[in-house]
Amino acid sequence: MKSDQSEQIRDSKNKNPIYVKNIVQRSDTSNNEILSNATEATKTTVTKIITVDTNVAESIISPSLSINNETTEITNIPENVMEALNTLVETKFSTNNFKYETLPVSGRGENSYGSVLQIKIYLNDNDQVKNNKDNNEKDDSHEIENIKDIKPNDQFYCIVKISPKNEARRQTMKVVEYYQRETYVYKNIFLEYMKLQSNNMTLQKNSNIFIYDDYEHEKKLIDLKIAPILYSSSNEPQNEFLLLEDLHQSGYLRYNRKNTVTYDHVVLAIKELAKYHALSFVLRSKNPQKFDDIVNNIRTDNLFSEALSQVSVEFGKKYMKAAIKMLETENQLHSRVLKNKDKIINSISVLYDNFKEICIKLVDGSAIEPYAAICHGDFWNNNILYKYNENNIPVSAKLIDFQMARYSAPVLDLVHYLFTCTGKQLRDKYFDDFKDNYYNELANTLRNFDIDPNEIFPRLIFENQIHQHGIYGFCMACYAVPFFISDSSDLPNLDEASEAMRELSESSSDDGECDEDKDLKTTALLEEYEMLNERTTPIFKERMVGVLIDLAKYNMLDSTFLKS
Structure with a gap:
């Protein structure tokens, strides 16, 4: 299998609007054919071509990632996610100078509640990561001992779940409720569960970044660490997101x-x-x-x-x-x-x-x-x-x-x-x-x-x-x-399906329409999206x-x- 990757990566200092295109190409399709079908990129577009055999795509790129057999266009990381990412990197590595690239985790129709991206972060070579353990004064706000001995050239991964913007989909899929519920689980329920596990474990809160500050103790509790760590989140309408630990990096x-x-x-x-x-x-x-x-x-x-x-x-x-x-x-x-x-x-x-x-x-x-x-x-x-x-x-x-x-x-x-x-x-x-x-x-x-x-x-x-x-x-x-x-x-386009469902719901609320007509419309819609x-x-x-x-x-x- 041949691989043709252009390693163009977004720099954290780039303030211009940017679109990251991860185009997953089938092994029997040429680069030119894929590019000809892609939307024309702006001057600030970063394009990455990955040539894969679709039968083994998941194991080539990442066994945890779902890869489509079609061109996948990923829009730019929203500003509030970028701010959270900057805070996360600065908290972990005492630097805000880094580069990143993204890769879609879910394929078409596989996540009703938005886009799920893997973010791969590169610390710039000319930055030295501060090791607080070597300092005389301990700065707990920057120390995370469960990520040890990080070198400037090392890479760091995380996962971001970003809410959909289509209003019909947000309404039909209860997007607001779902993001609020998951955030509540992490910030309230899991917090109480961790308190139960030990009165000695403390959590620090810095711009919604939760940090384990006792690595040795955390290792003893690994049997009860049943979910990824939440680094940051937002429930701001239209801009909901969760920034999470990438468990794929732990295997x-x-x-x-x-x-x-x-x-x-x-x-x-x-x-x-x-x-x-x-x-x-x-x-x-x-x-x-x-x-x-x-x-x-x-x-x-x-x-x-x-x-x-x-x-x-x-x-x-x-x-x-x-x-x-x-x-x-x-x-x-x-x-x-x-x-x-x-x-x-x-x-x-x-x-x-x-x-x-x-x-x-x-x-x-x-x-x-x-x-x-x-x-x-x-x-x-x-x-x-x-x-x-x-x-x-x-x-x-x-x-x-x-x-x-x-x-x-x-x-x-x-x-x-x-x-x-x-x-x-x-x-x-x-x-x-x-x-x-x-x-x-x-x-x-x-x-x-x-x-x-x-x-x-x-x-x-x-x-x-x-x-x-x-x-x-x-x-x-x-x-x-x-x-x-x-x-x-074969899965439906969720934006289109949601718009059809909303239109049906609005027409069905019309008191002048009989139940039989409403049922016929519902049946027709379900037949249109037959699975x-x-x-x-x-x-x-x-x-x-x-x-x-x-x-x-x-x-x-x-x-x-x-x-x-």
């Missing part, structure tokens, strides 16, 4: 969203999830007033609420109906499954007819107190990063993307993951094992804080939640699986029929939520 990679996970991936993911949930129970036990204050700020679910649009409801129901039809016409079912076929169809019919109402009840943590917890809310492949050993076996996992954090039954995250990211064969063999791994990790974490799991979250309660709330995994599969199995090139095609339909069928069969197998169809 954490994203798993291909289109593939079902292996046993090792599942065990690592659900153990980290169990730690995350356990810390919520610990906070409730150790500091109930603070816990209540936090829960009151996330009690309103930002996905399933009365504000859920009709087109969003119908999207989920569309693929629920498709899954049922596939089950009805499946002729190769095991005899045990055939006995449950009518029960599955009748139960899902109740869910279909009352979809929005049941989903709202499923996510209501207040209804199951004191056995509700602060949950991730969007727990699937793309929001988990894995670290591998030399034999390519996953050995560690981290959680990312907390914009949908909620207060609910902790098993919602578990069944969401198991029914959207694992295959039926794996569940058939290890479902009980997965439950044991999750619960044992949660119980052990509670015991580490001198809390009896039998009092806080008994195994019996956990099992009951699995049976009662298991159908939530199927609900999320109806939304998620069509996206998961699609190629990036399934000749390649993905058989995959969808295999995965969704497998989930339906497992709902019966694990007694989840007896849930009181399905009693009409």
Whole structure:
């Protein structure tokens, strides 16, 4: 494979407006062809050409990055992000003279909440990084001992998540709420969790930059460091962003969203999830007033609420109906499954007819107190990063993307993951094992804080939640699986889709329009953005029929939520 890279990098001192173009070129396409299709660059445009074999693109550039087979244009880093970046570099390295380049992390349609970029920072050669450890007077505002022995020529990476600007997309995708929620998780919930881990760990706050000032202590707590560090953020309308640690530099990679996970991936993911949930129970036990204050700020679910649009409801129901039809016409079912076929169809019919109402009840943590917890809310492949050993076996996992954090039954995250990211064969063999791994990790974490799991979250309660709330995994599969199995090139343009959804919503609010006309418009829109095609339909069928069969197998169809 040939590689042709022009290493033109933005200097931090350049004050002119600039556009960074990262053009990912397929190995069978010429540089000239790509450039001819690109928008004409301004005089301050930096262009980088990367020639890759698209079959192995993720491993060539960065296994954690999703690479499109099409030209990707990245707009300039916003001014407030640039200010945060300057503050971060100056805080870490005692210099504000650096260069940087960017690379897109997510492909088309893969992140509803904006652009995700990897920023690669180069410290300029003529600057000397100050080492405060050698100074007689300690300057804590510049010392970060968890990044040690940095040399001026070394590189530093971070990740920035930048909100979309299209107003229809911001409204439809609840962008403001999601950025506020994720920022709150980092700055409030994680802060309290770190306080729980040790009274000796201190955090310093400098322009919204959170700094660990005790490297040795942090190393001892690595088992509970389940997410990247937040360096800076803003919830300013239209300019929201989060500047985060790049976990890829520590060896954490994203798993291909289109593939079902292996046993090792599942065990690592659900153990980290169990730690995350356990810390919520610990906070409730150790500091109930603070816990209540936090829960009151996330009690309103930002996905399933009365504000859920009709087109969003119908999207989920569309693929629920498709899954049922596939089950009805499946002729190769095991005899045990055939006995449950009518029960599955009748139960899902109740869910279909009352979809929005049941989903709202499923996510209501207040209804199951004191056995509700602060949950991730969007727990699937793309929001988990894995670290591998030399034999390519996953050995560690981290959680990312907390914009949908909620207060609910902790098993919602578990069944969401198991029914959207694992295959039926794996569940058939290890479902009980997965439950044991999750619960044992949660119980052990509670015991580490001198809390009896039998009092806080008994195994019996956990099992009951699995049976009662298991159908939530199927609900999320109806939304998620069509996206998961699609190629990036097949995903809709989110700005265009959002504008169509807003137009439909505005026309549907017209009192003069009958319900039948509204339904016809909704159906037409969903057909326009059909997710399934000749390649993905058989995959969808295999995965969704497998989930339906497992709902019966694990007694989840007896849930009181399905009693009409």
